[in-house]
Amino acid sequence: MTPTRVRLPLRPLVTGLLAAALGSAALAGGGTAPLNTAPQTTAPFGCRPGYVRPDFRALTAQLTQARALWARQRPASYTYDVNQIAAPVLFPGTRVTVSGGRVTRTTLAPGQEGTVNPALSARTMDARFNEMAATLKAQAKAPCPIVRQSFDPAYGYPTRFASGLGDEGIMDGFGEWTISNFTVN
Structure with a gap:
């Protein structure tokens, strides 16, 4: 006995599989609700799970306010x-x-070893x-930015600034500096 081969037209088979996987409304162009019922984040494609985009208006306003405080009492x-x-x-x-x-x-x-890198460290607060x-x-403008900043409440100078990308799988590309032991001379 020879096996009988059943030939199904490819298009209906693929359409049926897509409808089962995606839902028929998506194939008809009428899908509006996400099929995934998990909580959605503001992360665009390629960002780490749970990524939330920073509020750049708030960060810029915070920077502007701190800079104004610094300008009012900048020590010589x-x-x-x-x-x-x-x-x-x-x-x-x-x-x-x-x-x-x-x-x-x-x-x-004090207590540090190595070589000073003036290209990275030699900056005034204004710089x-x-x-x-x-x-x-x-x-x-970046797809998955991460930015964190903090400022001294008395003088307004930055005490921490961190910047990087929240892409999935990225292993470097993050930079951060912290300022401590600020002293008026």
Whole structure:
């Protein structure tokens, strides 16, 4: 006995499988509700599960307010320590001295070893504000941005700024710096 081969037309078979998988309304162009009943996030395709996009208007307003506070009471001379990571590289903590609106010295912070990278650390607070504003503007266009910032409540200078991408599977591309030991000279 020879097996009988049943030939089904391919188009109805594929259409039937798609209707079963996607729902008939999706095939008819009338699907409006998501088929996935799991809670939806604001994450576009390719972002990590649970990703929520930052509120760039709020971040920009916070930056503007902190910058105005800093401008009202900016000291002529100050010193601060900065710790910086540009994933996967952790740079040694650096002490930055500013006089007359210019960086006059960068040295290793107490207890740190390594070499100071002035290209990354030698910044006035005004330069840090500019860097933050430029990063916010650029990150607002990215598909899965992550941005975190905080400011000193008394002077308004930034105490932390972190920026990266919340893409699935990304292993680097994240940068962060923190400021501590701020002292008016």
